[in-house]
Amino acid sequence: MAQDSFDAFEPFVNVFDCGGIWNGPYHLITKEDWEFHRRYKAVERNLRYPDGTKFNPYLHVVSNIISPKHVHKHMEDCDTSYYTSGKKGLGLLYLDIDAHHEWQTDEHWAKHVLKKLFPFGYYRASGRGQNGYLKVRYTSIEEFNRIAKSLEQQLKRLFLHLGILCDIEVKGTITHKGTSGSLAKLPFNQCYPCHMRDETDYWNYPQLRLFKACPIVNVRRIRNIVGRLQPQLDDQKIQQFQELKTELASKLEKSEDISVPVPTKPQSPPLADVGGLATPNKVMVAKATTTLNLKPPTGGKGVADEGNAFSRNQKVLLPFVREFYKKHRQFPDATDALTYLRDNRLFSGQWEDREHRRVNRVEQILAYTEQTFDPEALGSENSPSLSLSLGRHAWWVRQQFGAGIKAKVVKVRSFDPVSMTAPVSHVFVPDHFIETFMEVADVCLNSDPLENKAVPTNRIKKLWAMVEGGAAWNQKYFQIVRDRLDRMGVIRITDRHHQEGKAWRWVAGSEFPSDSWKEHQQRYRVKILKGEAQELCLVKNKLENNKVHNTLYQIQSDFQSVSPLEPAVRPPPI
Known part of the structure; x- marks a missing residue:
């Protein structure tokens, strides 16, 4: 996953100028580091920083060049990484919707406005707001940075024109001529399910496919959008709402007794076109009712x-x-x-x-x-005897995890309230355990005796003991594999509310392997054969075109051989 994510983002970012976070984002390789690196390559040694630290080219430069290792740390250890756009003609503009204050409750509406303006972007939830990413092709670094700055100015004015309380910033510019580019956050966060704001707040293969599917647009298209926005904005309305927003922020800072609307998670409201722009409409939410999950029989007449x-x-x-x-x-x-x-x-x-x-x-x-x-x-009618054995998902486990899964487990029960820390242990789950899990999960997700999508742990343990040659049961390993597969989209846990007489609800995710290795290879072979057939057709058409071209050339040459010679030109008079 880390390698695939790095390969998708590497063309758009500058791997030599990325960032980390420590009391705020910072550049991993500073200008001073590059200067020492240049002097070190010039065979100058014993270089030291002002605080006395000796310069180490590997620690201070090479190890800070972003790689799949940094992406893995971002996903597994929540070690947030940042980027600046690349210098090879492709950049990645970062639209950062900030909802840092309690009174900024319209982040979903703000994202909807951006999706209306930039339907070709990739959008996902953030810890305190929403983020958007635009793939841009450019020819001049100065033009790219200039349009990014102009885009930020016009989007700020647009939000004020529409009465949006959230703030907006455009980051991910390019470092050029001594000026560092603005650092933008990479979208590799993997929140625990209980902290996820929506399905986009977790980086997995479905989100990676959405990012890859976004088209690359020319920087001139961004410039045209900015140009069309400017004449539609009302300066008076912008100034009035800016004053109102400033007054609201100052009042909330002075008094904590002012009631603030609680942010909700509304549906994306529809747009009502008003002069080319849009205003939010009210969303009606239906009351939920508790009923049995039954589908009454229906027919042609009812x-x-x-x-x-x-x-x-x-x-x-x-x-x-x-x-x-x-x-x-x-x-x-x-x-x-x-x-x-x-x-x-x-x-x-x-x-x-x-x-x-x-x-x-x-x-x-x-x-x-x-x-x-x-x-x-009820639980035994039409229930055939089960025979579980390993081997069906072995190829998939090796392809996705190799020898196993490395994870960190925080011992919450040993939390120290004085130091505000908890001990962390490193756990390795072998592939044999993951394969056993997949075999049991396949049975649980394909057969639902209670018809309520519930997957009780007692049932899983009984099926686990029935797997011939399976791994021994381990509760900690089970939780690690379950949460990892949920984040990858292999399984999808729809209900995590556990109580007496009620278990978690699972369904198969979009990434769950439905074929055996033989069936997978057969489908892959058919796909390859189709590709080879198409390639043969292209080669055949090319040969036929060349044949026609050669025939015309021969006809033309034969025609020239029998055509009368041009009359000799009379020499100039002497």
């Missing part, structure tokens, strides 16, 4: 129109009884069944019509069903 009332009610109440018992571990009564019919509108006419008949009918159906209802058969 359930309420099929057969007589007794047959219709019996058809829909049988699955209801099973689901109700799975959830509440008791048989439903007539009130529960009638509530289910009413809430899902599984009746014809008005609910009050012949209500006493409906009650009697439902009671008869429940009484008849209870006589033949067997709770022990």
Whole structure:
């Protein structure tokens, strides 16, 4: 993952001028480091910094050139890294939406405005705001830096024109002629799921594919967008909102008793075009209701129109009884069944019509069903015997993790409140354990006996013991592999609320391997054959074109050989 991410960003960044963070971003290789490096290459030794530290070319220069190692540290150790744009014709502009204050609650609307202006960008959530990345091709470094500065000025004015409280900065410029470029944050953060703001707040392969899919635009397109923005902005409105924003910030700094609107996570509001710009519309949020996760049977005419009332009610109440018992571990009564019919509108006419008949009918159906209802058969019906063995996912594990996974585990229970630290241990999970996990996860995700996407740990342990030749169970290893696969998009944990009688909910992610190695190789071979066939067609067409060209050349030469000679030009008079 680190190597693939580095390969995707390397063309757009200057690997010799990146940054880290220590009380704020800073350049890893300073101008003084480069000067000492130049003198060191000129065979000058015993170079020292003003504080007496001896210059080491590897520690101070070579090790600070960004590489996949730095990307890995960014992802695994949350060691944030920064970049400046490259000097080889490709740059990466960084749009930083800042929501550092509690009263800046409109970051989602601000991102929506940027996505409207720059639909070709890559966007993701940040710790205190939103970030955007634009791939830009340029011919002049001065022009790139100048347009980045102009873009920042116009976006600030646009936010004030639209009444957006968040701030905006444009970073990622190029170091040129002694002026350092502005450092921009690389999007390799991997938050724990409980801290994720949305699905973009975790760097994984799906996010990497989204970044790769973004097109590269010419710097002139950015300049044209900036030029179209300028005449549409109202200077008076900008000044008024700037004064209001300054007044609001000063009041909040002086008094902590002022009520501030709590930031929410709204949906992306639609745009209402007003003079080429946009204003936010209100978003209505529907109230959530607690119902059973049942899909009533539907048909061409609907359930309420099929057969007589007794047959219709019996058809829909049988699955209801099973689901109700799975959830509440008791048989439903007539009130529960009638509530289910009413809430899902599984009746014809008005609910009050012949209500006493409906009650009697439902009671008869429940009484008849209870006589033949067997709770022990719920989890065992149509359940074939399982035979689990390793080998199916071995190729995928070797391809993704090699020999295993290296991870750091923080012992939270040993947290020291005085030093505000907790001991950290390094753990290595072997590939054999990961392969066993994949085999068990494949069964859990493809067979759902309770039909609620729950994956209880007790069930996982029972399946784990059934894997022939599998690794021994280890709770710590299990948690590390589970969280890593969730971050990679191999599995997706949709519900992490755990309580008595309720387990986490899992589903298969977009990266879950669905094929065996043989099937994967077969699909890969078919893909290669298709590519070779297309290449052969291109070569054949090229040969035919050359043949036609040669034929025309021969015809033209033959025509010239039989054409009459041009008359001799009369010599000039003497």
